[in-house]
Amino acid sequence: MLSVIQRHIQEASNTSLLEPHWGYVNRVLPCTNDVGSCEYLDSVYWMHDVSMLYTFILWAAIGFTLIVIFALRVSEPWPSWKKTQDGHGDQIIRRPASLHYRSWRAVRATFRKWILPEAFVAFFGNVTRLQLLVLAILLGYLLIFSFVGIVYKTWITPVKNSTLHNTRTRLGGFADRVGALAYALTPLTIALSSRESILTLITGIPYQSFNFLHRWLGRIILIQSFLHTLGWTLIEGRFYQPQPTTFKNFINETYIVWGCVAIFFITFLYIFSLRWAIALTGYEVFRKAHYVVAGLYLGACWAHWSHLACWMIASLGIFGLDRGIRLFRTAMIHSGHGGGTKGFGFHCVQLSLRYFHDEDGGVIRLKLQDTRKSWAVGQHYFLTFPALTIWQSHPFTVASVPGQHHFIIRCRKGETSRLKRLATQTSTTSEGVPTLNQTPVVLCGPYGTALLTSKSQPTNILAIAGGTGVSLTLPLVLAATAAPDFAEVAVDFVWIIRRQSNLQWIASELDGLKRRASSGAINFRVHVYVTQVMDDTFTAQNLEKCLLGVSSKPASEASNGERRIDELDFNITYTNSEHPSLCNIVSEFKDSRSSSAFRTRVIGSGPASMGHDLRAAVAKWNDGPKVLRDEKLWDMSLDWDDRMG
Structure with a gap:
């Protein structure tokens, strides 16, 4: 079996020196081959060194970006206020006094206006322009630096003791380049899939938002792996002579066998992460198989090219840290820590x-x-x-x-x-109850990340949920309306459901919200939209009982054909099988409800189509220049969680 050095047409003697090259086999000097082969070796090692430089630049750029994001998060200015009276001297109006704070919010508003909406939904799904921008930057870097620094030349060199010739081209350097970049991307791909995500700690972005980049980076690595394999298959199976002896010796080398195993594993990961495969096998089978095969893939890559094992070690470290923290959490629960039965064991x-x-x-x-x-x-x-x-x-x-x-x-x-x-x-009980x-x-x-803590700045809050998405918005509204710091801001709770019987899901909470809205102590409103006709089996008496004290007035026809049931700041609207306009809901809240002295947060959860409309509506209300001029139109942020309604 030929050694790696022999495959690279290097011959060592007692007078030879070995020149180290990080991530590659040592270079034998001086070169004693023919002139064409020596020039080819010069280009191969130069291209490899450039490839290593490009992988370091890639991670330097990633690290710098993360440091900047973290620094901006921790240095976000806290608003300072000045109070002025209106023209009649009756009302005190709060205005942000700091130009630094307004400039900060203006930049974020401009940024959000352009990157928050979704784009190319038919191909990429429901993802924001920001996610597509990050993907485009990565693709641009990989596309450029996969070809820059390649020696575009061909050498025809003789095969010793024969009349045959080898064809040596830039294909070897290109194949090694895409392989090295695939190795360098692997730790990032693992980090993007981690539930115990260090990226979340740095950026504040929920780990679920990284799934899009995780999937697409996995596909990029798959393409790079196939290009790497195809390149060396052509070189060893066609361009090098004699055949088929050269290819047989090549394919039987241990590190090549491990390369083939790695290709099999990454192909498995891709195929069984497709939607039809997950639907066929079940999500839990996909998840468990993904963990196991991903670990095997990292091991196979390590065995294939141990000179770049650093990337696999980093990947295994991130993977092991994620799984280790999860196992530690589970062990703490089972041992009775953090609340629950004391003593070790499987406690429920x-x-x-x-x-x-x-x-x-x-x-x-x-x-x-x-x-x-x-x-x-x-x-x-x-x-x-x-x-x-x-x-x-x-x-x-x-x-x-x-x-x-x-x-x-x-x-x-x-x-x-x-x-x-x-x-x-x-x-039933023993009494039959x-x-x-x-x-x-x-x-x-x-x-996940917290939406509201004791240290949160007071903001106007518009909470919009569709169906079971109320799981996200309901506790937020309950906490905000109970916090003294939020007494001066506007809080609206909007829930879009299909049937009025769905009100039973949170009947007791609706009663509490109704009482808070009608108390007048806080600026709070509740609006429920029912998109389908009234249930025949769910009578008006059931509705009144469900709302626990809401005195339902007879439904009347509104000018737009909707039917409404209103009481103070708690109302229900029947939309005759049409979904309400989220753009109108957001606009109405911004124009007539929110306080101009505070920024506005929109928190939503529901079907993906709802998120698409909400992102566009929120982006519309972000205008950096107007924020900087301290006008009523302030920047508006969005926290969104996809969920089936």
Whole structure:
């Protein structure tokens, strides 16, 4: 079997010197081959050194970008205020006094105006221009530096002891270049998929938002791997002579065998991450197989080219840290730390299940009491139901404020359909009174970024949810309307549902929100949109009972054909099978509800199409120059979470 050095037409003697090249085999000097072969070796080693330089520049740019983002986050100015009276001397108006603060907000508003909307949805799906911009920058870098620094020359060199000739071209250097860049991208790809994400800690962006880049970088690495393999297959199977002896010796080398194994693993990862494959095998099979095969792929890459093992070591370190933290969390839960039964073992907590039937498959509300305060509004947990299986866990946003855990789950296929059967099983007390079903559950988390903390700046809040997306917005509104710092801002809760019977999901919370809205102590309104006709089985009496005290007035025909039920700042609108305009909702809130002294946050969750419209509506209201001039039109941010309604 030929050695790597022999394959690179280098012959060493007692007088030879070995010149080290980082990430490659040592260069044998002086070169004793023919002139063409020596020139080829010069170009090969020069191209390799340039390739290493480009990988370092890539990571230097990534590191610099992350440092800048982190520095901007920690240095964000806190608003200072000046108070002026209106023309009549009656009302005190608060205005931001700091030019630094206004300039900061103006830059962010301009940035958000152009990168927040979605683009090329038919091809890329529901992703923002920012995500596409980051992908385009990476693709541009890879495209340029895959070809820059390549020696575009061909050498025809003789084969010793024969009349044959080898054809040596720039293809070897190009194949090595794309292979080196694929290795350098691997740690970034692993980091983008990590649930315990260091990128989230640095940027403040939820780890779910990195999934798009993770998928596309995986595809880029797949293409680079095939180009690398194709290049060396052509070189060893066609351009080098004699054949087929040269190719047989090449394909039997150990590091080439490991390269073929790595190609098989990355192809498996790609195929079984496609939607049809996930639908065929199930999400949990995909997730577990993805972990195992990804680890095997990293090991195969290490064995293929150990000179660049640093990238695989970094990838395995990120992968192991993510899994290790998760296992540590699970071990702490099972040993009784953080609340729960003391002592080591597999401990579960009991939760109650309540099922709400509808034509879309039904909804389950899970409820358990928990006094732990180690999570914040907007975060989610991964839930495992041992009564169903211990091998699956699914993420669910907590639909309540800290101190208790409520989850609202739409019943679909897979695990949630089995949970539905568990929730619909009837049970009674010894006196024959129906009771709520209970089941054990294991919680792992919390994960995600907090939407509201005790240190959050007061802002106008427009919370818009579609269907079960209310899990994200409901606790936010409950927390904001109870916080003294938010007394001067406007808070609106908008919920878009299909049927009025869906109001039962959060009946008690709606009653509390109705009381807060009607108290007049805070600037708070609730608006529920029902997009389908009134349920025949859900009468007006049921509606009144569901709202726990809302005195429903008879439905009247509005000028736009909608039917409304209003009371003070709590109203329900029936839209006759049409979805309300999110652009109009956002515009109305900005024009007539929000305080110009505070910036505005829109928090939304629901179907992807709803997110598409909401991003466009929020981007419309961002105008940097007007923010800088301290006009009423302030910058508006958006926190969005995709969810089926």
